[in-house]
Amino acid sequence: MQKKHALAALAALGQETRLDVFRLLVQAGSEGIPAGEIAARVGAVQNTTSSHLKVLMHAGLIRPERDGRVVRYVADMTGFRDLLAYLMEDCCNGSPELCRPVINAIACDC
Template sequence: MDKQLALSAFAALSQSTRLDVVRLLIKAGSDGMFAGEIGEALDVRQNTMSANLSILTRAGLIRSERQGRAVRYFADMNGMRGLLGFLMEDCCGGRPELCQPLLNEISCPC
C-alpha cells in the first residue's frame, strides 16, 4: 500500500460512523451486509450511509458486490492487510521478519 492510500484509509477511519461500519463488516465476515442492513444496525439514514460507504470503498477498506438491484458490502481484508503492512513495513529497526509472528496473528485467512 502506498502512502496516499494509507492516508485515505486513516482519514476514512477517523469518522465514528465509518469506523463502526468497518467493524460491523469485519464481524459479518464472508456473509457481508446489504447497505440497508448496515444503516439499520447503526441507525444511519440511507443518504448518509451511501456517502460513508463510498468513502470507505475509495479508501480500499470495504468492497461491494451487486446482487440484483441490491448491493452487498464486505470488509476488504486485503485492504486491511495492506494498511497493517504499511504501518509495520519498517518495524523492528528495518527487520520486518521480527514482526512476522505479530502479522501472522492479526491476519485471518478470510
C-alpha cells in the first residue's frame, strides 16, 4: 500500500459516521448490508450515508455488490488488511514479540 492510499483510508475512518458504517459492515461479514438499511442503522439520512459510502469505497475499505435490484455494501477486508499491514510494516524494530499482543487482538476466530 502506498502512503497516499493509507492516508485516504485513515481520513475516511477519521469521521464518526464513516467509522460507524465501516464497523457495522465488518460485523455483517460477507453478507453485507443494503444501503438503505445502513442509513437506518447508523441513524443518518440516505443521501448523507451515500456520500459516506462513496468516501469509504474510494478509500478501498468497502465495496458494493449488486443483489438483484438491491445494492449491498460489504467491508473490503483486503483493503483493511493492507492498511493494517502498512501501519505495522516496520513494527517493533526487530522485536516481533512486541507486536504479538496487537496481532492477537486483531485476529478473529470466525
